[in-house]
Amino acid sequence: MLHTTKRIIFIILGAILAALALEFFLVPNNVIDGGIVGISIIVSHLFDLPLGIFLFLLNLPFFLFGYKQIGKTFALSTLLGVTIFSLGTTYFHHFEPFTKDLLLSAVFGGMLLGVGIGLVLRYGGSLDGTEIVAIILTKKLPLSVGQIVMIANIFILGSAGFVFGWESAMYSLIAYFIAFKVIDITIEGLEETRSVWIISDQAKEIGDALMNRLGRGVTYLKGEGAYTGDDKQVIFCIATRLEEAKLKTIVEELDSEAFLAIGHIYDVRGGRFKKKDIH
Structure with a gap:
């Protein structure tokens, strides 16, 4: 019971931190992350609809895949994380961003997003369905999970250049790289x-x-x-x-x-x- 409570608390905390990163740093400055989060930001901008809607809807199919491929605990943890993540972005959207400086937004947004996603991953959930798809595709393609995720994110971050401009795309790459490294640190711990x-x-x-x-x-x-x-x-x-x-x-x-x-x-x-x- 104590283990389950701890898992729930840290998944909720991670999802809230990730939502803060998007709405206080990245989204207001047209800086995106990779994966489903990046796609959601682009689609939300194009259709002028709340980001939380797309974060939840686009991740929903991967939640179902995860349930079948990885298990019930992972699926329920992911559903909790994605739900809080989506609601968090909707709530925090009404606040003013911390900064309008693109570099500061990329650096601090990437760090905060990495900590949030890393906490959710560390305690058995996920906020992005890209890796679930990659796990499934590795069975049909001669590529590793990491290679599939990298190819997908190159396409997503490249798309940001056409939607937000190439300067924003370059800052998005910085944010993505920082988030990627901080996720590893959060999962492994500082001592590695x-x-x-x-x-x-x-x-x-x-x-x-x-x-x-x-x-x-x-x-x-x-x-x-x-x-x-x-x-x-x-x-x-x-x-x-x-x-x-x-x-x-x-x-x-x-x-x-x-x-x-x-x-x-x-x-x-x-x-x-x-x-x-x-x-």
């Missing part, structure tokens, strides 16, 4: 967690050094070289972006020939991820 895999003949020494010098717990896994058939000991641990350089230094000092793989991960739960004190 990394997963680390190390294969070395000095696995025990490296593992001890990571625990004692970096303060991170490690797990030893047993592996086998496919080519040689030799037994290999694999070290797995979790670290943050700020610890990455020190981790590489430790591994290099103890075994310059060690295999090291570092990957981005979005969430870590359970286990003993919390860093212990180093004395």
Whole structure:
């Protein structure tokens, strides 16, 4: 129950922040975002109708797709987020924008929009159906989700040039890029967690050094070289972006020939991820 309440609160908060970004920064200055949000802004401008109507109606088909493809929890979270998002833009539309400066609007609007969308995504919903479509299209096209979203957004942001002028389109690109990066930060957190895999003949020494010098717990896994058939000991641990350089230094000092793989991960739960004190 507590988990569900927390999810609802943060989805509502994220949707409100996204609505504030549109109505206080982006829309009054003819700066748009990508995806369904961008299409909604363009269509709202062309037909001179409230933005909230199109945000809800254009996302509705993707809500139904999401229900079938991803699940009930995602669909209901998305419906809640999109509803609050749509109502929020309608309510905030009556207020004066914070600034008329295009650059400030793109930067701060993009940041606020990124935080809002990122919160909704982090807690299991969505404010834009573009990625849902991309997931479905990847089954029929030789393209990744990211490539399909990028192609769609290039077309949408390019369309803004014909509707609002090319200067607005360029500022829209700035807002989109900032929102894109802030979404990642909001989902991952400022520390940007990394997963680390190390294969070395000095696995025990490296593992001890990571625990004692970096303060991170490690797990030893047993592996086998496919080519040689030799037994290999694999070290797995979790670290943050700020610890990455020190981790590489430790591994290099103890075994310059060690295999090291570092990957981005979005969430870590359970286990003993919390860093212990180093004395």
